[in-house]
Amino acid sequence: MPEYDALIVGAGFAGLYALHKLRGLGFSCRVIEAGTGVGGTWFWNRYPGARCDVESFSYSYSFSEEIEQEWTWSHRYAMQPEILVYANFVADKLDLRRDISFGTRVTAAAYDEKRHNWRIATDAAGELRARYLVMATGCLSVPKVPDLPGLGNFRGEVIHTADWPREGCELAGKRVGIIGTGSSGVQAIPIIAREAGHLTVFQRTPNFSIPAWNGPLPEDQRKAMKGEYRNLRSKARNSYAGDYADEYYLTIMDMTAEQREAAFELRWREGGFNYQYAFRDMMDDPQANELAADFVRRKIRAIVSHPATAAALCPKDHPIGSKRLCVDTGYYETFNRPNVTLVDVKADPITGFTADQLTTRTHSYALDTLVLATGFDAMTGALTAFDIRGRAGRTLKDTWQDGAGAYLGIAVAGFPNLFVITGPGSPSVLANVILAIEQHVEWLSDLLLYARSHHITEIEADSTAQDDWMSDVRASADRTLYTHANSWYLGANVPGKPRVFMPYVNGFSIYEAMCKAIAADGYRGFHLLRQTEEAA
Ligand code: NAP
Numbered sequence: 001m002p003e004y005d006a007l008i009v010g011a012g013f014a015g016l017y018a019l020h021k022l023r024g025l026g027f028s029c030r031v032i033e034a035g036t037g038v039g040g041t042w043f044w045n046r047y048p049g050a051r052c053d054v055e056s057f058s059y060s061y062s063f064s065e066e067i068e069q070e071w072t073w074s075h076r077y078a079m080q081p082e083i084l085v086y087a088n089f090v091a092d093k094l095d096l097r098r099d100i101s102f103g104t105r106v107t108a109a110a111y112d113e114k115r116h117n118w119r120i121a122t123d124a125a126g127e128l129r130a131r132y133l134v135m136a137t138g139c140l141s142v143p144k145v146p147d148l149p150g151l152g153n154f155r156g157e158v159i160h161t162a163d164w165p166r167e168g169c170e171l172a173g174k175r176v177g178i179i180g181t182g183s184s185g186v187q188a189i190p191i192i193a194r195e196a197g198h199l200t201v202f203q204r205t206p207n208f209s210i211p212a213w214n215g216p217l218p219e220d221q222r223k224a225m226k227g228e229y230r231n232l233r234s235k236a237r238n239s240y241a242g243d244y245a246d247e248y249y250l251t252i253m254d255m256t257a258e259q260r261e262a263a264f265e266l267r268w269r270e271g272g273f274n275y276q277y278a279f280r281d282m283m284d285d286p287q288a289n290e291l292a293a294d295f296v297r298r299k300i301r302a303i304v305s306h307p308a309t310a311a312a313l314c315p316k317d318h319p320i321g322s323k324r325l326c327v328d329t330g331y332y333e334t335f336n337r338p339n340v341t342l343v344d345v346k347a348d349p350i351t352g353f354t355a356d357q358l359t360t361r362t363h364s365y366a367l368d369t370l371v372l373a374t375g376f377d378a379m380t381g382a383l384t385a386f387d388i389r390g391r392a393g394r395t396l397k398d399t400w401q402d403g404a405g406a407y408l409g410i411a412v413a414g415f416p417n418l419f420v421i422t423g424p425g426s427p428s429v430l431a432n433v434i435l436a437i438e439q440h441v442e443w444l445s446d447l448l449l450y451a452r453s454h455h456i457t458e459i460e461a462d463s464t465a466q467d468d469w470m471s472d473v474r475a476s477a478d479r480t481l482y483t484h485a486n487s488w489y490l491g492a493n494v495p496g497k498p499r500v501f502m503p504y505v506n507g508f509s510i511y512e513a514m515c516k517a518i519a520a521d522g523y524r525g526f527h528l529l530r531q532t533e534e535a536a
Pocket of ligand 1: 051052053054140146147148179180181182183184185187202203204205324345373374375376429488493
């Protein structure tokens with residue numbers, strides 16, 4: 001049975017960097033990847049309009065100046081095909097493919113308490129053993145297909161945005177329905193509307209969306225950004241969100257009404273996430289949040305011509321930012337098109353399907369194709385999709401039955417030598433996830449180097465340290481407005497999933513400082529078993 005130092009699951013941005021980093025330090029590694037290519041989320045999410053809503057110069061690896069300088073981003077926000085080409089460029093440049101098994105799934109993993117390593121079963125590469133199991137499976141990688149009544153009756157095509165066919169999908173002139181108006185739906189809707197004969201948007205909860213104002217980056221700007229990379233990266237590393245945008249320099253409640261209006265207008269015109277991150281009190285003070293939310297609602301009413309449609313598009317049941325903000329290109333404008341209909345399925349719920357219709361309580365809608373932009377079993381889906389068994393054969397799924405947690409969002413008590421890149425308890429999805437990935441991989445590499453030089457064979461999070469960490473994650477979130485929405489951050493989008501706020505809300509730079517302090521303190525909160533103790 002092949003035996004490695006590290007078995008890495010996933011060849012997205014986390015898996016690619018983990019392979020590069022660990023291999024470079026002399027660890028033998030194998031990556032197992034279900035897809036037939038690299039790129040993770042960008043390999044699967046090929047829906048029309050898919051693109052990143054973090055700016056390209058931020059949403060890219062910072063560990064290699066050579067890659068930074070050789071690669072040129074074409075747009076402020078890169079489209080999915082370009083990001084996928086970038087992932088392939090990196091994989092080729094670093095010669096990563098030779099250590100990746102594509103088209104292969106891990107089907108089970110069990111910790112061998114005697115040998116202090118993992119036995120890993122796969123569907124196409126047999127059984128493997130590894131000292132360390134590194135889950136680089138992504139936070140948003142298991143698509144959620146809702147339990148829609150009678151969906152099996154529908155004879156048209158049903159496509160999830162996160163599992164879009166590689167060969168594309170013919171939508172021209174068709175009657176298309178889309179369920180879901182989160183980030184994926186908000187990106188897909190304007191593009192599908194241009195192609196489809198008619199598009200019916202089935203919306204349960206409207207979301208707040210800020211314009212991206214995306215466009216090609218002029219040559220001089222690209223050059224200037226490339227010259228500035230080190231400053232931009234350092235600014236991002238010292239920020240809340242892991243981004244180089246200026247943050248928290250305004251307090252909504254300290255401004256006059258005129259100043260506020262001008263500030264909201266400016267952030268709207270700049271576009272993207274800075275609408276949230278510019279204001280220090282937006283996620284703490286309900287009154288401040290309501291003012292920011294009201295500005296966006298007024299924008300929606302100004303853009304959307306039909307008052308009833310505009311009213312239906314205005315979010316009312318959650319603070320702005322408590323569900324992840326969407327960043328769009330022409331989303332609200334799309335509802336002025338004559339070939340687009342908005343259906344409020346909270347007011348008029350979906351009751352069933354026939355061969356070619358979706359029916360609600362009061363209407364039926366003829367469809368050729370149904371697009372599901374219905375999200376993911378976020379943060380834990382890929383970690384509980386198969387049996388991962390730790391000490392005494394206990395599964396991770398059982399361990400997390402009352403809520404997921406990991407010390408630093410990286411290590412789980414009872415699962416020695418298992419590490420999660422951007423797991424529950426890490427800043428991951430509230431930060432620029434690429435930077436979060438880099439930080440996790442680098443911190444983990446240091447830990448594994450430490451283990452190697454100190455003859456440590458087993459690394460395990462202490463359960464009290466983990467509980468304290470997760471209590472802090474929850475308490476910190478409870479002090480904000482993040483917990484005032486039924487979001488996927490809480491697992492609220494998956495029926496039966498325990499509601500526990502999973503991301504670390506105190507910001508990337510504070511998180512990194514804590515990780516450094518823990519390492520400097522001899523990896524406080526971890527049990528480190530030395531070979532000599534083992535022999536004794
Ligand atoms: P999402 O935010 O979870 O949105 C899912 C949508 O489907 C919601 O509107 C939800 O309505 C709706 N829905 C689910 N089940 C339904 C049902 N049974 N009936 C009617 N509606 C239903 O998922 P997502 O849009 O895929 O985005 C998830 C995350 O992925 C984002 O927040 C973001 O972090 C990431 N993402 C990022 C980008 C990017 O540009 N970087 C792009 C896409 C996604 P309710 O709100 O009522 O549940």
